[in-house]
Amino acid sequence: MKLGFVGVGRMGGPMARRLIEAGHTVVAFDTSEAARDAAAAVGAEVADSPRAVGDAAETVFVSLPTPPIVEAVVLGEGGIVKGSAAHTVIDLSTSGPATAKAVQAQLAARDLVWLDAPVSGGVKGAQSGQLAIMVSGPREAYDRLGDVLGVFGKVFFTGEAPGAAQVVKLGNNMMAAAAMVVSAEALAMGVKAGVDPAVMLEIINVSSGRNSATQDKFPGHVLTGTFDYGFATGLSYKDVRLCVDEAEALGAPMLAGALVREILAITNTKYGPDSDFTNIARVIEDFAGCEIRSCG
Numbered sequence: 151m152k153l154g155f156v157g158v159g160r161m162g163g164p165m166a167r168r169l170i171e172a173g174h175t176v177v178a179f180d181t182s183e184a185a186r187d188a189a190a191a192v193g194a195e196v197a198d199s200p201r202a203v204g205d206a207a208e209t210v211f212v213s214l215p216t217p218p219i220v221e222a223v224v225l226g227e228g229g230i231v232k233g234s235a236a237h238t239v240i241d242l243s244t245s246g247p248a249t250a251k252a253v254q255a256q257l258a259a260r261d262l263v264w265l266d267a268p269v270s271g272g273v274k275g276a277q278s279g280q281l282a283i284m285v286s287g288p289r290e291a292y293d294r295l296g297d298v299l300g301v302f303g304k305v306f307f308t309g310e311a312p313g314a315a316q317v318v319k320l321g322n323n324m325m326a327a328a329a330m331v332v333s334a335e336a337l338a339m340g341v342k343a344g345v346d347p348a349v350m351l352e353i354i355n356v357s358s359g360r361n362s363a364t365q366d367k368f369p370g371h372v373l374t375g376t377f378d379y380g381f382a383t384g385l386s387y388k389d390v391r392l393c394v395d396e397a398e399a400l401g402a403p404m405l406a407g408a409l410v411r412e413i414l415a416i417t418n419t420k421y422g423p424d425s426d427f428t429n430i431a432r433v434i435e436d437f438a439g440c441e442i443r444s445c446g
Contacts, residue, residue: 204233384423
């Protein structure tokens with residue numbers, strides 16, 4: 151197939167490459183010259199605007215950082231919908247259910263199709279084709295494009311309602327951030343009691359408290375002092391804010407999630423939105439008066 155791809159950065163770039171390696175032709179655009187050059191280096195055709203991508207391909211993927219950028223790229227002047235060929239837009243971003251519903255309604259009015267397809271698994275998963283892809287939208291479109299989405303990893307259909315997959319993704323990302331917070335608290339307690347955090351992690355990771363933070367983020371990115379997991383604090387903060395907002399709109403409790411949002415707000419203010427979200431641990435370290443990574 152000839153496929154469009156807007157947003158070929160840290161996540162989108164590896165996904166576009168996997169499409170090319172699977173035999174598809176990819177027409178790509180990104181506002182970053184470096185990202186465009188990298189896409190061209192792996193065989194993508196580079197367009198000069200989202201609209202040009204929509205002129206070239208019936209099916210266009212977007213992988214973008216925030217809901218306003220998703221809306222502008224898809225619907226704005228020079229956007230994908232202005233393209234002459236575009237028919238189906240697949241949003242790989244974490245843009246939230248409100249944005250999904252709003253964009254889907256505008257595309258439907260133009261007889262165009264929208265699929266939510268947020269992904270989880272980070273840059274490593276994008277590179278290796280081991281992402282989880284959560285999909286919601288018209289079943290016909292999912293059946294038609296499921297094999298293409300499968301190039302990225304394991305695909306899960308969550309239903310036809312626009313935004314359903316975004317709800318699942320927001321819940322996942324809130325839980326990932328919560329795991330960082332509670333794991334940092336437990337490990338800081340251990341350090342203050344004189345326990346080697348590396349030993350404590352070994353024990354936790356064969357016990358009932360193990361989670362994504364203890365298994366990966368703390369051993370590889372906190373104890374080392376590198377704080378370089380590859381997910382920006384600003385993006386995590388955005389995702390958790392969207393999650394709490396959606397829960398409130400639905401009348402679902404999100405008490406612990408609201409606390410995680412506040413910890414991320416502190417992390418975002420102190421270390422900046424471009425910092426790695428594993429800096430959550432440094433906020434807890436500051437509160438505790440110890441360094442998890444260097445004690446023991």
